[in-house]
Amino acid sequence: xxxxxxxxxxxxxxxxxxxxxxxxxxxxxxxxxxxxxxxxxxxxxxxxxxxxxxxxxxxxxxxxxxxxxxxxxxxxxxxxxxxxxxxxxxxxxxxxxxxxxxxxxxxxxxxxxxxxxxxxxxxxxxxxxxxxxxxxxxxxxxxxxxxxxxxxxxxxxxxxxxxxxxxxxxxxxxxxxxxxxxxxxxxxxxxxxxxxxxxxxxxxxxxxxxxxxxxxxxxxxxxxxxxxxxxxxxxxxxxxxxxxxxxxxxxxxxxxxxxxxxxxxxxxxxxxxxxxx
Amino acid sequence: xxxxxxxxxxxxxxxxxxxxxxxxxxxxxxxxxxxxxxxxxxxxxxxxxxxxxxxxxxxxxxxxxxxxxxxxxxxxxxxxxxxxxxxxxxxxxxxxxxxxxxxxxxxxxxxxxxxxxxxxxxxxxxxxxxxxxxxxxxxxxxxxxxxxxxxxxxxxxxxxxxxxxxxxxxxxxxxxxxxxxxxxxxxxxxxxxxxxxxxxxxxxxxxxxxxxxxxxxxxxxxxxxxxxxxxxxxxxxxxxxxxxxxxxxxxxxxxxxxxxxx
Numbered sequence: 001x002x003x004x005x006x007x008x009x010x011x012x013x014x015x016x017x018x019x020x021x022x023x024x025x026x027x028x029x030x031x032x033x034x035x036x037x038x039x040x041x042x043x044x045x046x047x048x049x050x051x052x053x054x055x056x057x058x059x060x061x062x063x064x065x066x067x068x069x070x071x072x073x074x075x076x077x078x079x080x081x082x083x084x085x086x087x088x089x090x091x092x093x094x095x096x097x098x099x100x101x102x103x104x105x106x107x108x109x110x111x112x113x114x115x116x117x118x119x120x121x122x123x124x125x126x127x128x129x130x131x132x133x134x135x136x137x138x139x140x141x142x143x144x145x146x147x148x149x150x151x152x153x154x155x156x157x158x159x160x161x162x163x164x165x166x167x168x169x170x171x172x173x174x175x176x177x178x179x180x181x182x183x184x185x186x187x188x189x190x191x192x193x194x195x196x197x198x199x200x201x202x203x204x205x206x207x208x209x210x211x212x213x214x215x216x217x218x219x220x221x222x223x224x225x226x227x228x229x230x231x232x233x234x235x236x237x238x239x240x241x242x243x244x245x246x247x248x249x250x251x252x253x254x255x256x257x258x259x260x261x262x263x264x265x266x267x268x269x270x271x272x273x274x275x276x277x
Numbered sequence: 278x279x280x281x282x283x284x285x286x287x288x289x290x291x292x293x294x295x296x297x298x299x300x301x302x303x304x305x306x307x308x309x310x311x312x313x314x315x316x317x318x319x320x321x322x323x324x325x326x327x328x329x330x331x332x333x334x335x336x337x338x339x340x341x342x343x344x345x346x347x348x349x350x351x352x353x354x355x356x357x358x359x360x361x362x363x364x365x366x367x368x369x370x371x372x373x374x375x376x377x378x379x380x381x382x383x384x385x386x387x388x389x390x391x392x393x394x395x396x397x398x399x400x401x402x403x404x405x406x407x408x409x410x411x412x413x414x415x416x417x418x419x420x421x422x423x424x425x426x427x428x429x430x431x432x433x434x435x436x437x438x439x440x441x442x443x444x445x446x447x448x449x450x451x452x453x454x455x456x457x458x459x460x461x462x463x464x465x466x467x468x469x470x471x472x473x474x475x476x477x478x479x480x481x482x483x484x485x486x487x488x489x490x491x492x493x494x495x496x497x498x499x500x501x502x503x504x505x506x507x508x509x510x511x512x513x514x515x516x517x518x519x520x521x522x523x524x525x526x527x528x529x530x531x532x533x534x535x536x537x538x539x
Contacts, residue, residue, distance in 0.1 A: 119462070128467040144468050145423065145451040227452025227463070228428060241455060245356065245430040 041259070048256055049249045056253045061230055061239070066257060069235040072147060073215035076154035077162075080211045084162040085204060089192065091163070092170035110160045117156055118224025125152065125225075149226035150233050154215035161214050162207040169203020170196070209269055216262055317345030320514045321367060323358045324350060325374035325501065326458070327397065327477055331534045332372070332522075338530075339521055346514060354456065355432070362387050362506060369515035372503040372522070375432045379502040391502035394522050395536040398498050399433070399440050400488035402464045402474045407487060409470030414444045414491040417471055425460050425469040428453035433460070436497040437473040443496035461486065475499070480535040500539065 049056075056062065090096075091103055109117055125132040125143050135141045143149040177199060181191045197204075219237040226233040228242070236258040243251035320339070324332045329352045336348035351358065351368070355378040362368050363385040371388055373379040374397075382388045403411050409422045417424050426448065427434030434453065441448055451469060454460045460472040465485045479488030503522055505515040521527055528538060 122462075122466050122468060126466055126468050144463075223455055224459070224462070227425065228454060229450070229452050233452065238455075242428050242430045242453075245428075 044252055044255055044259070048252050052249075053253060056250060057257065061234075062254060062257065064231045065234050065236045065239040065254070066261065068147065068150070068231070068233075069216055069237075069258070070261070072150045072154055072235060073212050073218075075151045076158055076215040077208055077212040079151065079155045080159045080162045080215075081204070081208060084159050084207070084211075085166055088163045088166035088170060089196070092167045106163050107160050109157050114157055114218065114220025114222075115224050118153060118221040121153060121156060121221065121225040144225060145227045145229065145233060147226075147232055150222050150235060153221040153225040154218045157218050157221050158211040158214040161210040162204075165207030165210060166200065166204050169200040169207075172203075173199045205269075209266060213262060213266060216258070317347075318511050318514060319347045319349055320369050320511050320518055321349050321351065322370045322372070322518065323362060323366070323368040323506075324352055324370075324372040325355045325358070326352050326456075327374055327475060328352065328372055328501070330481065331530045331536070334530050335518075335521060335527055338526060339518055343514070343517070348518070356381075365508075367508075367510055368506045369509040369511050370503065370518050371506055372501060374499060374501055376500050376502055378432075379504065382506075383504070387507050388504040389507060391504035392519070392523060393500045393539045394503045394527065395501045395531045396498050396539050397475045397477055397501065397536055399436055399473045399494040400476045400479050400490050402461060402472050402479045402482075402486045402488055403470065404464055404467045405485055405487060408467070411471045411489060413489070414441070414446055414493060417441070417448045418446050423451045423468070423470045424448050425452045425454055425463045425472040426450045427457055427460055427473070428455060431456055432499065433457040433473070433475065436499060439497035440473070440491075440494050444491065444493035475535075477535040498537075501536075 087106065091099065091106070112120070122129060122144065124130050125135070127133065127136050127142050127144065132142065135143075143152055173196065177195050178191050181195045182188075186194070217237055218235070219241060222233070222235060223238050223241070228234050228238050230239075236254060240251050240254045240258070243254055322332065322336070329350075332350060332352075336350060339348050340346055351361075351366075355373040355375060358368075358371065359373065359378045359381045362371055362382050371379070371382060372394070373382075373391075376391075376393075379388070379391045383391060401411060401414065401417065403409065409416070409419075411417065411422070416422070426437045429435055429438055433456070452463070454463065454472075457474050457478055460469075461474050461478050461482055463469040464472045464474070465482055474488075476488060476490075479486055503519055505512065505519055509515045532538070
């Protein structure tokens, strides 16, 4: 696992210095893939009711849903970082029996339909759930129908994205730096926060961004676990879904708002954290 | 780590393909013979999700009396089904959970002369042990009681608003769910103390959920219209199926599930 890089870590090789043109066998599928991703966006833009956009955006329910989405996705990302980075570190650095199983378990929320995830959360953390019953009886804490429930549902669905990215970054990181720190007498905790963390910071940032984006778009687990109430648990995706029932034009406007905000935030963060490192 | 990902991706892809194939199945079977009055073929029925149990049973009985005929169902939210039909999905019969939804199809010229074949009313669903001790509709206004309703944008939410308005009860719901099954789930799991669902939903969940009837639900009764689709690939069979639903066999099956006669 010792890499043979001669470059200092963290600096990407300059791609434009490679000789030759990019081969069409890669460029054509790349363009097709891009078109496939962008075409539905174009559909939204074409059908958007531009003339009434202003008045619809001013509606308090829209702003409330947007605020709730941004706040809960950010809090969920915070929780994912708090628990996901240590989890990724354990998976990458601490050999233990059953590691393969644990790794597979971490990816469960990725393959689980989010609605099923929501039901599972209810069965675990609901008022009559495995842990939820105890939380309710002992502390009087219940999560369903609360903003905290939204954050939990988003955390559940988004955490694997962070863990997988960070574990990948940890495995790709050059172990010799950590070994050098260890020979100089640093404790494992010191090595972690002085050497390892700075080394994999770009991986953590990329994972956090994925995680935030996934949390922002979360629908199924949220509506199943936290329900839907304006100002408390109605995030943008939930508002979009319900608007589709009666007012498809409003649904398109809401989708565009969510898209615009997420693209802006993601573009800004990516430039700052990922590509310039 | 990444060795495991392709397996997960493959599983996902397989699930998506299977789903897509399932959707395709609801379309007309090109190889089936054109159906005469007594010919074979595959009848395709689009029906509201709340009709799943009754229509599946009626389909069996239809196949029994029409040898060689297969009945295929596409159950789902009425508005989604209506959209599929107006977009040209090859349906023979459409049964909707609300006249407004049926109207979008008849207005588009894709069906004509719908008939109301059954009706459904709201009941208060409570968990089996009724922790909130809900006995009457006015209990729903009690502070601290966790009540879930359908969102007003979906038919069951509109009906709930009407019925509660008629009862003069102001409810502060903990959540406005996206459909009636979601309300039922919250009650079934004991997450909510009460919810308004259709009587048929409460009856289908007997054992886990108790239904409490209330008189004001009469003010918000849902009519279910049925019609043959204009471009039905099997028009004659479609008419016969509608007759079965409207006739005594259909009536009996619907009553058993908790529906009311129109």
